[in-house]
Amino acid sequence: xxxxxxxxxxxxxxxxxxxxxxxxxxxxxxxxxxxxxxxxxxxxxxxxxxxxxxxxxxxxxxxxxxxxxxxxxxxxxxxxxxxxxxxxxxxxxxxxxxxxxxxxxxxxxx
Amino acid sequence: xxxxxxxxxxxxxxxxxxxxxxxxxxxxxxxxxxxxxxxxxxxxxxxxxxxxxxxxxxxxxxxxxxxxxxxxxxxxxxxxxxxxxxxxxxxxxxxxxxxxxxxxxxxxxxxxxx
Numbered sequence: 585x586x587x588x589x590x591x592x593x594x595x596x597x598x599x600x601x602x603x604x605x606x607x608x609x610x611x612x613x614x615x616x617x618x619x620x621x622x623x624x625x626x627x628x629x630x631x632x633x634x635x636x637x638x639x640x641x642x643x644x645x646x647x648x649x650x651x652x653x654x655x656x657x658x659x660x661x662x663x664x665x666x667x668x669x670x671x672x673x674x675x676x677x678x679x680x681x682x683x684x685x686x687x688x689x690x691x692x693x694x
Numbered sequence: 695x696x697x698x699x700x701x702x703x704x705x706x707x708x709x710x711x712x713x714x715x716x717x718x719x720x721x722x723x724x725x726x727x728x729x730x731x732x733x734x735x736x737x738x739x740x741x742x743x744x745x746x747x748x749x750x751x752x753x754x755x756x757x758x759x760x761x762x763x764x765x766x767x768x769x770x771x772x773x774x775x776x777x778x779x780x781x782x783x784x785x786x787x788x789x790x791x792x793x794x795x796x797x798x799x800x801x802x803x804x805x806x807x808x
Contacts, residue, residue, distance in 0.1 A: 625802065627698075
């Protein structure tokens with residue numbers, strides 16, 4: 585299973601753009617990159633998924649370079665409510681269960 | 695929206711008890727999963743199921759079993775609870791078609807074994 589590496593923690597001020605980078609050097613051709621968000625005492629929540637280039641939704645943008653060995657989750661203008669743990673996963677889309685790492689703990693400061 | 699409901703939010707059980715954690719999803723999803731989450735260790739997969747009456751071991755199945763008699767319900771069983779099974783337990787479901795929204799997790803059951 586492809587493993588991901590992401591920073592343990594990040595701090596940001598409200599209103600700033602936050603970029604969390606994840607490396608996945610051994611990603612397979614059929615794998616996607618998926619990001620989840622988890623608030624304290626809740627289960628993780630799917631936020632975005634992509635295969636290559638750029639994907640954007642109402643929550644975040646996901647940038648994936650051509651070699652697909654890394655990806656960057658971009659959160660525009662964060663607020664205090666974006667304080668959470670963010671997980672980057674290599675996703676075979678149901679072929680195998682998701683393997684969660686320890687994620688990146690994002691703290692947004694007023 | 696898909697809803698995954700875990701029967702208990704908090705549970706306290708005694709060592710040696712048989713414990714049932716229930717999970718129900720309402721979107722006819724084929725796939726269901728049980729994870730546990732501990733500080734510093736992230737989420738670890740215990741068991742999963744791709745269909746009724748099917749089950750597969752995850753990374754840490756020891757001390758656990760599962761039951762999936764109906765498509766919507768996936769139960770995690772602690773045969774004889776021990777203190778090292780004190781944890782947050784998270785259930786998730788996944789539909790195959792269309793695969794657009796990933797896993798849907800329940801709110802979790804925080805189990806304390808005393």
